[in-house]
Amino acid sequence: MSGRNFRSDNEAGVAPEILAALARANEGTAHSYGADAITKRLQERFCEVFETRVDVLTLVTGTAANSLAVAQISPPYGAVYCHTDAHINTDECGAPEFYSGGAKLVGLGGAHARIDIDELARTLNHAGYLGDHECKPAALSLSQATERGTVYSRDELAALTRVARAHGLRVHMDGARFANALVHLGCTPAELTWKAGIDVLSFGATKNGAMMAEALLVFDPALAHELGRRRKRAGQLLSKMRFVSAQLEAYLEGGLWLRFARHANALAQALAEGVEGIPGAELVHPVQANEVFLRLAPALASGLRDAGFEFYRSPRTEDCYRFVTAFDTPMSAVESLLQALRAPT
Amino acid sequence: MSGRNFRSDNEAGVAPEILAALARANEGTAHSYGADAITKRLQERFCEVFETRVDVLTLVTGTAANSLAVAQISPPYGAVYCHTDAHINTDECGAPEFYSGGAKLVGLGGAHARIDIDELARTLNHAGYLGDHECKPAALSLSQATERGTVYSRDELAALTRVARAHGLRVHMDGARFANALVHLGCTPAELTWKAGIDVLSFGATKNGAMMAEALLVFDPALAHELGRRRKRAGQLLSKMRFVSAQLEAYLEGGLWLRFARHANALAQALAEGVEGIPGAELVHPVQANEVFLRLAPALASGLRDAGFEFYRSPRTEDCYRFVTAFDTPMSAVESLLQALRAPT
Amino acid sequence: MSGRNFRSDNEAGVAPEILAALARANEGTAHSYGADAITKRLQERFCEVFETRVDVLTLVTGTAANSLAVAQISPPYGAVYCHTDAHINTDECGAPEFYSGGAKLVGLGGAHARIDIDELARTLNHAGYLGDHECKPAALSLSQATERGTVYSRDELAALTRVARAHGLRVHMDGARFANALVHLGCTPAELTWKAGIDVLSFGATKNGAMMAEALLVFDPALAHELGRRRKRAGQLLSKMRFVSAQLEAYLEGGLWLRFARHANALAQALAEGVEGIPGAELVHPVQANEVFLRLAPALASGLRDAGFEFYRSPRTEDCYRFVTAFDTPMSAVESLLQALRAPT
Amino acid sequence: MSGRNFRSDNEAGVAPEILAALARANEGTAHSYGADAITKRLQERFCEVFETRVDVLTLVTGTAANSLAVAQISPPYGAVYCHTDAHINTDECGAPEFYSGGAKLVGLGGAHARIDIDELARTLNHAGYLGDHECKPAALSLSQATERGTVYSRDELAALTRVARAHGLRVHMDGARFANALVHLGCTPAELTWKAGIDVLSFGATKNGAMMAEALLVFDPALAHELGRRRKRAGQLLSKMRFVSAQLEAYLEGGLWLRFARHANALAQALAEGVEGIPGAELVHPVQANEVFLRLAPALASGLRDAGFEFYRSPRTEDCYRFVTAFDTPMSAVESLLQALRAPT
Numbered sequence A, B, C, D: 001m002s003g004r005n006f007r008s009d010n011e012a013g014v015a016p017e018i019l020a021a022l023a024r025a026n027e028g029t030a031h032s033y034g035a036d037a038i039t040k041r042l043q044e045r046f047c048e049v050f051e052t053r054v055d056v057l058t059l060v061t062g063t064a065a066n067s068l069a070v071a072q073i074s075p076p077y078g079a080v081y082c083h084t085d086a087h088i089n090t091d092e093c094g095a096p097e098f099y100s101g102g103a104k105l106v107g108l109g110g111a112h113a114r115i116d117i118d119e120l121a122r123t124l125n126h127a128g129y130l131g132d133h134e135c136k137p138a139a140l141s142l143s144q145a146t147e148r149g150t151v152y153s154r155d156e157l158a159a160l161t162r163v164a165r166a167h168g169l170r171v172h173m174d175g176a177r178f179a180n181a182l183v184h185l186g187c188t189p190a191e192l193t194w195k196a197g198i199d200v201l202s203f204g205a206t207k208n209g210a211m212m213a214e215a216l217l218v219f220d221p222a223l224a225h226e227l228g229r230r231r232k233r234a235g236q237l238l239s240k241m242r243f244v245s246a247q248l249e250a251y252l253e254g255g256l257w258l259r260f261a262r263h264a265n266a267l268a269q270a271l272a273e274g275v276e277g278i279p280g281a282e283l284v285h286p287v288q289a290n291e292v293f294l295r296l297a298p299a300l301a302s303g304l305r306d307a308g309f310e311f312y313r314s315p316r317t318e319d320c321y322r323f324v325t326a327f328d329t330p331m332s333a334v335e336s337l338l339q340a341l342r343a344p345t
Helices: A016-025 A037-050 A062-073 A095-100 A117-126 A154-166 A178-185 A227-233 A242-275 A298-306 A331-342 B016-025 B037-050 B062-073 B095-100 B117-126 B154-166 B178-185 B227-233 B242-275 B298-306 B331-342 C016-025 C037-050 C062-073 C095-100 C117-126 C154-166 C178-185 C227-233 C242-275 C298-306 C331-342 D016-025 D037-050 D062-073 D095-100 D117-126 D154-166 D178-185 D227-233 D242-275 D298-306 D331-342
Strands: A055-059 A078-083 A104-108 A136-143 A170-175 A200-204 A214-218 A281-283 A291-296 A320-324 B055-059 B078-083 B104-108 B136-143 B170-175 B200-204 B214-218 B281-283 B291-296 B320-324 C055-059 C078-083 C104-108 C136-143 C170-175 C200-204 C214-218 C281-283 C291-296 C320-324 D055-059 D078-083 D104-108 D136-143 D170-175 D200-204 D214-218 D281-283 D291-296 D320-324
Touching (some): A016 A242, A055 A227, A062 A200, A078 A117, A095 B227, A117 A154, A170 A178, A178 A200, A242 A331, A291 A298, B037 B214, B062 B095, B062 B200, B062 B214, B154 B170, B178 B200, B178 B242, B242 B291, B291 B298, B298 B331, C037 C214, C055 C062, C078 C095, C178 C200, C227 D095, C242 C320, C242 C331, C291 C298, D062 D136, D062 D227, D104 D117, D117 D154, D178 D200, D178 D242
Parallel strands (some): A078 A104, B078 B136, D078 D104, D136 D170, D170 D200
Antiparallel strands (some): A055 A214, A200 A214, A281 A291
């Protein structure tokens, strides 16, 4: 990651460990469409990492993972509850609706992009009153970490999934930044997922050092039914799948993924702490993963831009900006950024 | 490609030139979702190669390319004519139907997987009689090379697209093995596509040495309308797109793609020629690309298997087998295969 | 039915018994969306007529009945086998594909629009070879009577459904002209459906004297799951449903439906018999319901038209014409038609 | 309408004038699928009533009309803005999403179920920032009268459609109770629709005295493109269409529809006025059409129920109840209801 680019962790490159795995995977021929040895090994590897039997579907985009998940846990006439600001609701151009054949995403509120549990409970209590006139409450989708760089605690997660299950809902976790949430909480993958009531996980790796590698993990075998055909007809079954699986294998190997996430989180933390006390700069959300949202005085924002820093403005708030750290962002980049904020030209 | 694997060109690995391009593309950060420099260059490169302005959509599977194409050229209530044995009709688990929202694929006959032009004309002449009760004739989809390793001549192509256009149809070409057809015919990419009446091309690279890289090329700008949103909601917009584009750039560089295709075709040709006169082995289709279909006596087939050769049996014909050569199949592999056929143990 | 109109039984009007039922149903207010007393009674009535517990979904078009059936018995990635000339394949503008979210209709051949059982068996034996690349064999759809006015015998039906069930398929019957088939065979509704392996029946009434009334009958309760929501989101849940149910109740009352079908069949039979020996006129299909397909010499066809007779030309065959008799076609109409054929002007 | 049923105007029966029209339409045979003389006359009649050329699609449910409208004005990847409480958003089980192939309904707030114009403007100003990641702003859908019995003034309508058009949106009006809104405002059908910027209107008749008759009116011919095929594949093309058209013809004849709406509105007004000053009863929304929403003390509500009155409780508010008057509700029913409220037992 170059020294001034805080636009997104998906503007970073690929970790050398993962590039090397691609080269290694290139030896000889291999069965196509996921019938290769690496993909088979990966399935076992995920079972170990998550301490349970898990069905693994290798993919190349988080949108595909999320949308396949929604299609598996909701019928076309179902309602899927998520935060209003969830990626599946705002950033995927209707992919979950497309994959599911028209399921309805119902947006819920909640501070810092975390779903308000009371609103969820209230909504579910009212649902069903209209019978066939209403979409069937089918699923809850949670983002961990959220779109605003916050993280649900294990207790919060358990409470949310308890409400969902009491109403017969299935639960999906969008883990595009799952590793970042995991190291923030310091718990095990199992504790953060199936032990907390999660049925399906979109496991992201691309934002954390992979080239193009995501996985859909299904903890309830019933929900894996015909997932392969859904993947195929979505155009997501890669012929040379070994090159996706190899990325994920390297990603998990020796805790690489956790090391990368710890690094990115630490830098975001450093940025958040450094911002304190800087006039005209203010944190908008708690910093719990690798994203920092700042409200900046106009002069500060334009000063950063003039100094060559790259970052996003939030879509709906004029003076709010997002800074993302990646697995390979150097600490010096954060220091330069703080320096530029402290001493605007 | 290992010495005994003739199962499919997608069981081959990745060309070193393309692996090297991935490593090169990994320098520094880059804009995501296709806004990077490599993807921009690639757009220009395709315009040069095809000698016209062309909209390029980088993708990672042929199924996605074909299905996006169908969705752009047919409304949900449209009919898309293709060969009964076309990949989009038999091997994509309904992906074109899914992407288009329910368009109807209408299978046509024709020897060696090439559409019979008389049947096309007759079918189109009858279409429309039932008005709103019938799907609207919308598009023709041609595979070049076909599913049986044959190639339409330029005249055949022109005749087919002329019939299609006379009935207001748009024309798609499934070019999963476009390079193989091109070098067989010895014409230019432009001659084989827009000059022959093709509106949209699925341009394949994965089967010919890439890792996961395909492109949808749109020759009529009107058909590119909102293609980006369709790609996104299909979960096909990769964040680190530069790593797809880099593969395609290397693939086109210095005619690498043509060189690879010539090699694979030559080997298939050698296999076809070598088979002549071998008792119990017989060519099923003309060999014009990199696939050889053989009818084999049972003893021959099992002898090959015992000797460690890998190949597919055709789904619907008991004694018909497919042998595919790849960009890196060694000539010695073909020689061993012929040797085994000539002197069965 | 006017004396010269043989175009279609859906050009006939409404039986007086059914009009009277509509007037009777108009007394007082009634719960909407099917929660009224008539709709409840109708459910019971169908159970009696079919001698089993059956879930009944009242509808107003056969296309909706067929398409809801397909959506219930096939997943979006499923394959539904039917005759190439089946109504769902040729005349519904892709409605089954739309309702099911993209299921693939696979057309099978067979004389007189009856599915060839060998072709069905062969097709199913080959299905599945391609795994996830192929649509999942899901259902068989049979038309009884067929699009060409023929009827499957009970043995033929049983044999077909046996093959289907052996491959795990569900079976749908398109009974737009169910009554006509029933009286032709002289068996009970139960014998022609669930006792013969049918899971879901599109029960038509509109073509046989109703105004707009069809029903989807589901014999396996598992297949009725959430059918109500599917109907609603298809826009097929009428608010004043009692006026659909009242038609069906009157239709079943005192065997009205069978009386009507017997009449229409008898006239078709009379027409078929009368045609024998007329030069230039020849039966194309056996006449087993209320449709007569004739191959006519050009002079005969134009003579009929000049004499004011109305009838359809078959879409794909130049000299083949369809004559349909309805519940109220007068015998004199058939006599005039025969007269005109015998003594062309 | 019986004397104590205020549940819904769709629990009322059919006006005698409309029943009579059905009987008249039953003379002789007629071309099917809308090619009959009555349907043709109806097209002309609507042009006169709306003082412009209008494409008319006869249908039998409002859900079908709304959903076909959405499918015509929004691509599958489009966003359709409507009030959070709009019927299309809450009561149609995802039918608009289904028909459109996955368009996203975006709910907006606003008092009394009328869209807040500032929220609309703000939302549209922010839309598009995310490019292909976001659904394309495609259409605005307004309900007139609204789900809460309120009516947009002509100025409000014009202002809303002006904002929509400035952002390139098409505008749909859900007129399930169009007649009620029209007579409330005292303007012409043209003034309330195309002259106010409406592109497509769901014209309801069923709730106002018809049996099952709705129409989709398209004011911009471009938006009528292939509407017929969309109707067919939705299973909404009735074979004996003359019996739908006859209802609408009678409905328009001699201003019957306006007379009915005036009656229903007047009764709602009488109820609203009568409620003033009754302790424990309070209007929740302005009464501008034929629906009255009352907040009732528990004793009042249960008293009414005990006295045999029928009415709905609002789905999301415990103590809020809906009373609907119909074209044939007798004034005595309102008087009895007020009497029961004034002197609870």
